[in-house]
Amino acid sequence: MHAQYIVEIDKTLVLMAELVGKSISLATFALLEDDLEAAEKVIASDKLVDELNLEIEEMSSRIAALQAPVATDLRLVMGSIRIAGSLERMGDLAVHVAKQVRLRYPNPSIPAELKETFAKMGHAASKIVEQTSEVITSRNTSLADDMKIFDDTLDELHRELFTVVLSSNWTHGVEAAIDVTLLSRFYERFGDHAVSVARRVIHIVTGEPYGK
Amino acid sequence: MHAQYIVEIDKTLVLMAELVGKSISLATFALLEDDLEAAEKVIASDKLVDELNLEIEEMSSRIAALQAPVATDLRLVMGSIRIAGSLERMGDLAVHVAKQVRLRYPNPSIPAELKETFAKMGHAASKIVEQTSEVITSRNTSLADDMKIFDDTLDELHRELFTVVLSSNWTHGVEAAIDVTLLSRFYERFGDHAVSVARRVIHIVTGEPYGK
Numbered sequence: 001m002h003a004q005y006i007v008e009i010d011k012t013l014v015l016m017a018e019l020v021g022k023s024i025s026l027a028t029f030a031l032l033e034d035d036l037e038a039a040e041k042v043i044a045s046d047k048l049v050d051e052l053n054l055e056i057e058e059m060s061s062r063i064a065a066l067q068a069p070v071a072t073d074l075r076l077v078m079g080s081i082r083i084a085g086s087l088e089r090m091g092d093l094a095v096h097v098a099k100q101v102r103l104r105y106p107n108p109s110i111p112a113e114l115k116e117t118f119a120k121m122g123h124a125a126s127k128i129v130e131q132t133s134e135v136i137t138s139r140n141t142s143l144a145d146d147m148k149i150f151d152d153t154l155d156e157l158h159r160e161l162f163t164v165v166l167s168s169n170w171t172h173g174v175e176a177a178i179d180v181t182l183l184s185r186f187y188e189r190f191g192d193h194a195v196s197v198a199r200r201v202i203h204i205v206t207g208e209p210y211g212k
Numbered sequence: 213m214h215a216q217y218i219v220e221i222d223k224t225l226v227l228m229a230e231l232v233g234k235s236i237s238l239a240t241f242a243l244l245e246d247d248l249e250a251a252e253k254v255i256a257s258d259k260l261v262d263e264l265n266l267e268i269e270e271m272s273s274r275i276a277a278l279q280a281p282v283a284t285d286l287r288l289v290m291g292s293i294r295i296a297g298s299l300e301r302m303g304d305l306a307v308h309v310a311k312q313v314r315l316r317y318p319n320p321s322i323p324a325e326l327k328e329t330f331a332k333m334g335h336a337a338s339k340i341v342e343q344t345s346e347v348i349t350s351r352n353t354s355l356a357d358d359m360k361i362f363d364d365t366l367d368e369l370h371r372e373l374f375t376v377v378l379s380s381n382w383t384h385g386v387e388a389a390i391d392v393t394l395l396s397r398f399y400e401r402f403g404d405h406a407v408s409v410a411r412r413v414i415h416i417v418t419g420e421p422y423g424k
Contacts, residue, residue, distance in 0.1 A: 057290060057294075060290060061286055061287065061290045064276040064277075064286070064289075064290065065276075065280065065281070065282060065286055068277065068280065069277070070277060074273055074276070074277055075273070077276075078269060078272060078273045078276065078290075078293060081290060081293050081294060082269075082293060082294070082297060085294060085297060162390075165386060165390070166386060166387050166390075170386060174377060174378060174382060174386055174389045175378050177386045177389060177390060178374075178377065178378075178389060178390060178393045181390045181393065181394070182393070182397070185394070
């Protein structure tokens with residue numbers, strides 16, 4: 001049985017992860033459908049993620065000062081600051097995708113032949129953040145290993161995209177090449193952050209040294 | 213007069229900032245001179261930055277548990293986790309630059325006509341991290357405003373580079389365009405993190421709400 005303040009931190013982190021999950025799904029939808037309204041929604045909703053990030057820090061500071069947590073609880077209280085930071089950054093990356101849609105609107109942000117690649121990236125990103133919530137809630141460290149699969153998928157899609165952009169069949173010019181490279185990088189970084197959250201949860205649960 | 217543990221945290225953060233400053237300077241040198249040895253040094257030296265990052269977290273956890281810091285000291289202890297995280301990420305970005313040099317070696321990583329732009333980016337990045345150390349040591353919140361100037365310079369150079377890459381005079385093809393865009397983004401993100409460190413120090417000193 002966890003102390004009430006641990007339950008509160010967990011709840012806030014899971015809420016952040018859920019919001020970030022919605023953001024990346026909606027950002028991907030906006031990207032694939034050139035939907036400005038969806039893009040604007042992603043951008044507007046990031047404010048709440050930022051607020052929760054600050055809330056976590058205040059909460060952790062208050063708890064550290066008043067409750068003198070030890071062992072696992074202390075690791076969670078301190079670690080939650082970094083977990084919230086990673087989730088906040090994931091929210092920013094969803095916003096970057098959405099802003100790219102807004103920038104190019106009413107033109108499509110990506111060439112038609114790359115839609116499938118970005119659909120896959122969006123899927124992997126949504127799955128990975130879903131599992132992030134799961135790991136936080138369940139403390140099931142084996143889930144963290146599963147996440148690695150989605151992260152590998154994202155890395156692979158990122159590399160695949162380079163092959164497409166650099167092939168002699170690429171007819172969309174330099175600007176489109178840069179656009180899709182940066183977009184792809186946003187998804188790839190999103191995955192990295194999700195994995196780092198999962199590793200941190202493992203560190204909290206097991207007390208094992210935290211690898212990068 | 214600060215408590216001994218605050219002095220220790222400060223010292224470690226400043227050491228991290230100094231190491232990161234050396235890394236970005238050396239990475240820029242490697243980039244401008246196509247110097248593989250310098251690039252390898254940057255990559256190897258990042259291990260120490262990562263270790264200090266973990267040390268800060270352990271230190272902060274220990275202090276939170278044993279010393280029950282309050283007010284400014286509590287904000288520093290909790291905030292130092294995020295400051296260290298930003299500095300660690302700045303180290304990663306210097307490594308990204310160095311790895312790009314290694315990837316393209318013995319070919320140059322950037323076209324000759326962009327050397328001046330990257331030299332300026334490197335200069336701004338070095339200055340901004342220098343001032344990061346200063347802000348941590350001196351708690352001089354006005355320095356944090358000065359840093360904004362170097363961050364603006366980095367943003368401006370980043371935009372300038374897009375103009376060069378997208379102009380009809382660009383003869384280096386898509387791959388080089390992507391390379392320099394990503395490199396430029398690494399410097400731009402480096403500046404963002406430095407500014408976020410400075411804002412956090414202001415938050416610690418003044419207790420004012422921490423803006424993004």
